[in-house]
Every structure is written in C-alpha cells, then in structure tokens.
Amino acid sequence: MKSLPFMKFSHFNSKLFWYCPNQKEYKTIHTRIFFEKHAGRYQKPQWKNFEILMDSIAPNWKKKCEYIQKIENSNRSYFDLSIGTLLTVYIPYKKAQELDNNELNSDLTKELKDVIYKLKKLIEN
Numbered sequence: 001m002k003s004l005p006f007m008k009f010s011h012f013n014s015k016l017f018w019y020c021p022n023q024k025e026y027k028t029i030h031t032r033i034f035f036e037k038h039a040g041r042y043q044k045p046q047w048k049n050f051e052i053l054m055d056s057i058a059p060n061w062k063k064k065c066e067y068i069q070k071i072e073n074s075n076r077s078y079f080d081l082s083i084g085t086l087l088t089v090y091i092p093y094k095k096a097q098e099l100d101n102n103e104l105n106s107d108l109t110k111e112l113k114d115v116i117y118k119l120k121k122l123i124e125n
Contacts, residue, residue: 001087001088001089001090002087002088002090003085003086003087003088004020004085004086004088005020005021005026005029005030005084005085005086006018006019006020006021006083006084006085006086007019007020007021007029007081007082007083008081008082008083008084009065009067009070009071009079009080009081010079010080010082011076011078011079011080016066016070016071016079017065017066017067017070018065019061019064019065019067020064021057021058022058025057025058025061028057029057029083030083030085034083035083038050038053038081038083039081039082039083040080040081041078041079041080041081042078042079042080042081043077043078044076044077044078047071047072050081087119089115091108096108099111
C-alpha cells in the first residue's frame with residue numbers, strides 16, 4: 001500500500017491542481033487543527049494571507065505547483081482547498097487471479113469491499 005498526502009485546489013466542479021507536501025510539510029499540513037482552520041473556500045481578498053501561511057510552512061510551494069498560473073494569474077474570485085491522502089493498494093496479479101474466481105460473486109470484490117468498510121469504520125470512529 002502506498003499513501004500520498006495532498007492539498008487539492010479546485011474551483012466550482014473542477015480540480016485545478018494538487019500540491020503534494022514533503023515529509024516535513026506533511027507533519028504541519030496534515031493535522032486536524034490545520035484542516036479545521038484552513039480547508040475550505042478562499043475568496044480573492046484572503047489569498048495573500050493563505051500565501052503567507054503556506055510560505056511559512058513550505059517556502060518554495062508555489063514553484064512546485066500551478067498556483068501562480070491557475071490562481072494568481074486567473075480571473076477567479078475564489079478557490080476551494082481540500083486536504084487529504086490518496087491511498088493506493090497494489091494487488092499482485094497472481095493473487096488477483098486467485099481471488100477473482102467467480103464472475104458474479106468474486107472473492108476479490110468481497111476482499112476489497114471488506115477493506116473499504118474497515119477503512120471507513122476507522123475514519124468515522
């Protein structure tokens with residue numbers, strides 16, 4: 001399994017870009033307190049404060065993403081910030097073949113469903 005922390009910048013119903021923090025930045029950005037204070041909608045007058053915050057955490061963050069092109073140099077009046085972690089699960093091909101044993105009621109599907117429910121329960125509790 002592999003995980004990738006991210007900050008997603010979006011506008012209306014479209015993803016503009018992701019910023020993926022390094023390990024040091026991750027420890028500051030991916031906390032409940034940071035999420036509660038900073039995730040959400042940023043109107044244009046708030047952008048400068050957001051930039052100051054990010055500069056204090058990740059001095060070169062603008063060079064590592066498309067913030068200047070897609071936010072600063074745009075006609076947008078706001079952006080939405082989401083903070084999360086992308087989880088990727090790798091299943092060896094042979095194992096997938098073993099578990100994918102029934103077209104209508106696959107053990108592979110059952111296993112994946114079980115993992116998803118366990119993760120959901122872990123997150124919600």
